[in-house]
Amino acid sequence: MSKILIRGAKVLGGEPQDVLIDGETIAAVGTGLSAEGAEVIEAGGKVLLPGLVDLHTHLREPGREDSETVLTGTRAAASGGYTAVFAMANTFPVADTAGVVEQVWRLGQEHGYCDVQPIGAVTVGLEGRKLAELGAMHESAAGVTVFSDDGKCVDDAVIMRRALEYVKAFGGVVAQHAQEPRLTEGAQMNEGIVSAELGLGGWPAVAEESVIARDVLLAEHVGSRVHICHLSTAGSVEIVRWAKSRGIDVTAEVTPHHLLLTDEMVRTYNPVYKVNPPLRTERDVHALREALADGTIDIVATDHAPHPHEDKDCEWAAAAMGMVGLETALSVVQETMVDTGLLDWAGVADRMSSKPAQIGQATGHGRPVSAGEPANLTLVDTAYRGQVDPAGFASRSRNTPYEGRELPGRVTHTWLRGKATLVDGKLT
Structure with missing residues (x-):
């Protein structure tokens, strides 16, 4: 040794x-x-920090190995200082069975650049109509504890309630992609002054905020855990802050790009800035930074979303949504939170290692830098x-x-x- x-x-x-x-x-x-x-x-x-933990990574394998694989994604993670990542379920086939999550988990074990913990889908095929095999995925070798239809919202309140009730039995958590689909049909960017000037379909803040409000109330009613993925608006911050003040078991994440970039970037029509949820306003960015600093937002998660060149090098309306983030996340957090005096490095360790490890139950990660x-x-x-x-x-x-x-x-x-x-x- x-x-x-x-x-x-x-x-x-x-x-x-x-x-x-x-x-x-x-x-x-x-x-x-x-x-x-x-x-x-x-x-x-x-x-020196404890190894970083990302609760929200898209590794694309199986099905979209042209954009990322477990090997390349975990190499990117190690380059960015990560020792564990949670792989989202929107693969092809969808990670909605024990067999698929075990495949992803074993690939992570084989490659060895960081630990890979699969996230299981909440619903079969991410279609929002029928609960996936939550118990079987939890009992599999992968030991899934986090479930999400990320990329799509679990918009049916009855399905969301049932999912919260189911995971409560084994201490799991449902990670919600908060996006009311009827309010975002045809949306291309944040709804506001810039979208009006550019003539692009607007994505209103209320489409995110209304789902978060519903889900924290459902979590309170059921007595279960809910996690909010990539929170992006000042209004969402206030809802989460209110929910925590009531003792509701809710956690939330913010991405590095939502801490730094605004919808003004979209004026370039460069599809590299097209992301879900969209880049918001300067006011939202300020609120997100303050909320991460005061603990209303619990963690930073990358939402690492790799796409091949042809899916981004096209006109805005046809471009895929998403950005890679594993290799730049810590730098962006230093720029927005540490160098501005909002967080010290102990705070960064808490938001990017300890807390995500706790939320996802990543054994052995997010631990103190101490003997033993x-x-x-x-x-x-x-x-x-x-x-x-x-x-x-x-x-x-x-x-x-x-x-x-x-x-x-x-x-x-x-x-x-x-x-x-x-x-x-x-x-x-």
Whole structure:
């Protein structure tokens, strides 16, 4: 079993310390540590965090391997500092049976760049009419605890209630893509001044907010857990804040792109900015940042949504919705939350590692950087600034909205249970 000594790292952004990894475990944390025969990593003041956990990733396999595979997606995850990702169910075939979720889970086990926890579909085929095999998926080798029809909303209140009742029996959670379909027919971007000026179909904030309001009330009625995917509006923030004040068991996530970008970007008609839910206004961005800082929004999740070139390099109306995000997420969070003083690095560890691991029940992840804990770690050069170059991405797709943009921070090392998956910015 190998030993690794990380020397002089700022653990959670604090004072420099040494961290000794012995095999799969953190053996010691302190100053002046030494270990005979250990590989020494001179951290030089870099920030050491628990390995990041993404509760919302699209790995596309099975069915859309032209855009991403479990292998390429987990390589992208390791490049971004992630040691665990939760894979959404909108694959082909849909991950609505024990067989499909086990396939995805086993692929993650085989490739070894990060742990892959499948998310099971709530309804058969994501069609919203009949509950999928929730119990069978939970009892499978994959041990599914999070269920979502992400990409589509569970818009039938009766189906949503039944799903909440079902997962309550084993402590699961339903992760809702909040989008009232009747209010978003033909929608292309956020409904507002910019959509009116551009003549593009508007996507009103109320289409998200009305579903969240319904679902937190259903969760309260049932006494179950609901998680809100990619929350994007100031109104949604207020509904979640109200629900938490009542003691409703609701959690929520925000994506990096909703923390940084606004609907003004759509004036370029560049489909790289086309995403679901759409980019919102500056007011919404401000509300999302404040809510992430004060804990109303629990976590950052990437909604990593890879697409092949031909699905994005076309006219706006025909383009697919979504952005890749695993390899830039931490940089965007540093830009929007840390460098603005809204969060410290301990807060980043909470929102991007500890809390998502807790919500998804990712065993061994999101743990403190302390002796006896699994050595799932990421080392970040926070002083680095550089332009985003998608040509260097590990993801199979390149649909990033940040190409050519200067962002801070660079993940230099990632360890999964003591095994280096990224060294000096290069995948092992």
